């Protein structure tokens with residue numbers, strides 16, 4: 034009995050810091066429509082700074098709590114700086130670009146933290162006066178956990194008062210519902226956004242700081258928490274602070290008890306809960322259906338036309354170069370180019386759901402890595418030949434996408450994107466934690482192509498054929514009636530629905546197709562590298578794909594190819610440098626600020642006239 | 649011509665506005681005197697709403713000038729335009745559905761302007777008695793007519809010297825339209841200048857002094873409502 038009570042209380046105390054992070058994320062998203070990827074980083078910085086402050090402050094009865102407060106304030110300040118100097122310039126850029134800027138911040142903070150605080154995990158200090166345990170019917174719970182359990186509802190109450198009883202809170206809620214109208218009523222939203230960013234970041238920092246005595250601080254905290262925070266926000270209902278608390282409690286309890294049932298991966302349970310909630314209440318437990326956005330709709334993407342004759346000629350030249358390459362390139366270069374082609378195919382599949390499909394996936398690595406792991410597992414355990422593997426792995430990935438896609442297409446926009454990320458993180462955790470089968474962190478090794486294709490040049494041609502074939506098939510889909518319907522769904526969901534087209538089914542189908550081709554790319558990747566590691570499924574890989582697509586421009590078909598080439602080259606060049614994540618993050622930010630159309634998009638709009646058929 | 653000062657309260661000159669590449673307003677020009685009630689009449693899609701959004705700064709006009717109280721405002725963001733005393737009631741109402749009536753009013757509240765008593769929630773409830781009983785209800789639960797009253801009340805909380813009303817009578821029952829007309833006349837007595845867009849001519853005739861006929865993004869005819877030429881009206885405004 035005591036054990037169960039203690040376990041329940043532990044879950045509640047875990048929920049506290051989850052709640053703080055999730056409600057900050059939700060607040061910021063509410064008014065600014067920004068999905069702040071850096072929110073998890075703020076949480077991490079909160080933990081590190083709290084350690085630093087508590088360590089440096091003169092010991093006393095309150096130094097612990099003062100340290101925590103100072104750290105939260107400092108993180109709030111960091112959030113404010115990010116808003117004022119970066120995000121404020123981007124409010125009119127497409128959502129995705131803003132997202133990228135915030136992911137750039139994730140990378141920068143990651144490297145800065147490693148540099149400032151070191152790569153070692155840090156054990157947090159104990160709160161003075163709360164360092165012992167309480168005996169509950171023979172089981173023990175740390176006093177500090179009880180303190181945490183009390184803190185969260187207090188903050189919930191404070192936030193509720195702030196949002197309903199102050200003019201500031203009323204304005205925040207008004208802006209959350211309709212920014213344009215709030216503006217027209219004379220509210221200067223610049224300071225409103227800045228203050229919300231401060232509060233949201235403060236809460237993230239506080240969340241990181243208060244869990245210090247329990248979980249310490251490490252460099253993986255940022256992305257680990259962000260996926261959980263997304264799940265909480267989706268489960269609780271976007272924009273609902275009580276919903277965030279409820280969901281945090283559910284997830285906290287789930288982790289506390291799930292560990293007893295499913296020691297490998299409590300994330301799997303999280304997935305089940307999320308699935309159930311989304312089936313019953315698509316907008317979350319306490320969420321309401323989104324009010325339609327009143328902001329002027331962004332300019333529709335330029336229309337993709339079937340290739341002109343000149344463009345086809347250019348394509349043919351490109352093909353000839355690819356064919357001739359093995360004659361001049363060395364093995365290393367060939368492998369690099371093959372890799373680019375694989376990424377291009379994965380990107381194209383991402384582009385397929387993002388551009389024409391209008392569904393942004395933050396978790397495309399789940400399918401690339403999924404295909405790779407399916408292939409690797411088949412070869413490792415069933416010794417299937419390469420040909421069969423390359424046929425089955427994409428199909429299995431398609432099934433995976435079919436399952437995940439079914440949930441995702443129930444939502445749209447940012448919710449959908451968050452969900453894809455959460456699913457991807459779950460897939461990653463399964464692979465990462467289920468070491469007995471997947472090899473865990475050590476990956477699976479020695480997976481090589483069939484004898485006839487083991488020559489790098491032959492494998493190069495094989496990969497090229499499959500990749501270019503895949504890209505062309507996906508491209509072909511865009512110009513079929515299916516593709517046109519998909520674009521109609523993206524552009525005016527309501528109208529499409531009213532003329533009797535089943536929007537969700539089209540999107541679901543597109544999602545699965547994308548999964549198949551990403552899976553193919555992943556399968557080929559295993560045979561190219563001969564091994565596979567969980568990294569290929571991690572969030573940062575998903576963002577690599579997104580970045581490649583954005584780098585190439587969302588509005589052009591050549592984009593994904595150009596993007597993957599540019600990215601792979603860039604990555605290959607800078608990943609040897611110290612602090613390369615910091616550099617990459619800065620590049621993300623500079624690119625987003627300088628080229629809101631993507632590189633190929635910007636160059637493309639200039640080059641377009643050369644590729645048009647003369648009238 | 650463009651630099652000279654004049655006595656108009658609102659002076660819109662040669663406004664050209666676009667949505668993307670589509671030009672919607674073509675040299676739109678209108679002038680409103682202090683205390684006047686002026687209406688834009690025009691078919692669906694004539695560009696009335698776009699004119700209002702351009703005046704408010706919600707749509708940035710590509711060229712042309714908008715002066716309010718002799719200040720150029722065409723490049724100001726909406727909140728600054730509003731701060732100068734120009735209130736806007738959009739055609740789709742846009743009450744904050746998750747905020748109570750009182751909270752909706754609070755969002756619109758701005759400091760009082762010199763020489764006028766400030767609007768307070770209580771004063772507005774006298775003007776719109778229907779709202780008073782529901783002050784703690786969420787905006788989303790109000791009827792269409794009540795929502796229209798609320799948006800007007802909310803805009804008045806900013807103590808505007810002039811309000812822009814986009815098709816206020818649209819979708820309202822005749823009784824409510826009568827109430828609305830009476831309210832607008834009361835506002836006129838309070839020396840609030842009014843610019844509105846309408847398709848309901850009889851409503852316009854009851855409250856307005858002057859009309860501009862808008863057709864394909866430009867003004868084609870201007871007249872007092874008493875002398876409005878029926879042929880011109882038929883030509884430009886009827887469907």
Ligand SMILES: Nc1ncnc2c1ncn2[C@@H]1O[C@H](COP(=O)(O)OP(=O)(O)OP(=O)(O)O)[C@@H](O)[C@H]1O
Pocket residue numbers: 329330667670672690691692693694695696697698699739
């Ligand atoms: N956001 C937009 N993007 C593109 N075109 C638009 C947009 N809003 C309006 N338009 C177009 O601009 C033109 C003028 O629209 P506007 O809303 O100003 O007309 P209106 O006179 O207010 O019509 P109504 O009486 O129906 O309200 C219309 O042809 C409309 O299709």
Ligand SMILES: [Mg+2]
Pocket residue numbers: 696697698739814
């Ligand atoms: Mg209109």
